[in-house]
Amino acid sequence: MERSGHRFLWVVRAPFRADPERPLNPGANLDLDALLSDGFLERTNGRGLIVELWAPQVDVLTNRATGAFVMQCRWNSVLEGIAARVPMLCWPLYAEQKMNKLFVVGEAGIGVEVSRAALGQFLSDADNLCHGNSFKLYGLQLNETWQCQF
Incomplete structure (x- = not known):
């Protein structure tokens, strides 16, 4: 950060x-x-x-100043991030968090994985997620409704 x-x-x-x-x-x-x-x-x-x-996570996520959500991918946090329409920066640590990351990053395409090994690429991916043309949810382009406030 x-x-x-x-x-x-x-x-x-x-x-x-x-x-x-x-x-x-x-x-x-x-x-x-x-x-x-x-x-x-x-x-x-x-x-x-x-x-x-x-x-109060829900209040923070729904605040218009929130541009992205760095999280460990606990399922409730994933659902709260989706409901708040906030791009997710995934940093799973253990157990089901890694499976949840696969959904957020791979299946839904609404997040990127945080990697210490590739921090520069991560920051670029995060910026593209928020401002580029690659932000999709199940194939729907959501750039106009998912706005990052960086």
């Missing part, structure tokens, strides 16, 4: 706990300096907003 040069909102939550019965710690006190790279907050000041723990 820092290298993209675009404005962003990033919801950061606490790392998972070892307890499989309660892996999330919603009351955790986050140490952003420990979680983020050195100087990240200073370098993105005025362009990026970091929110700790939780944000």
Whole structure:
């Protein structure tokens, strides 16, 4: 997000706990300096907003300032992104998220995969997804109704 040069909102939550019965710690006190790279907050000041723990995702996605949605491809997030008509930048980490990414990127054509190995190509693909002629949902051209606000 820092290298993209675009404005962003990033919801950061606490790392998972070892307890499989309660892996999330919603009351955790986050140490952003420990979680983020050195100087990240200073370098993105005025362009990026970091929110700790939780944000109303549907409200964020339906806000007209939202240009794209970087996500891990959890199914509810996929459905919310589709309903909000927001292009999706897919970064699956595990389990069904990888299958969901295949749907978003390959089947529906409404997202691109985030790849650390090809960051430059990813940024180009993301820009084309938002502003090019390749943004389709099951073959329907949606450029006029799916608008990115980069």
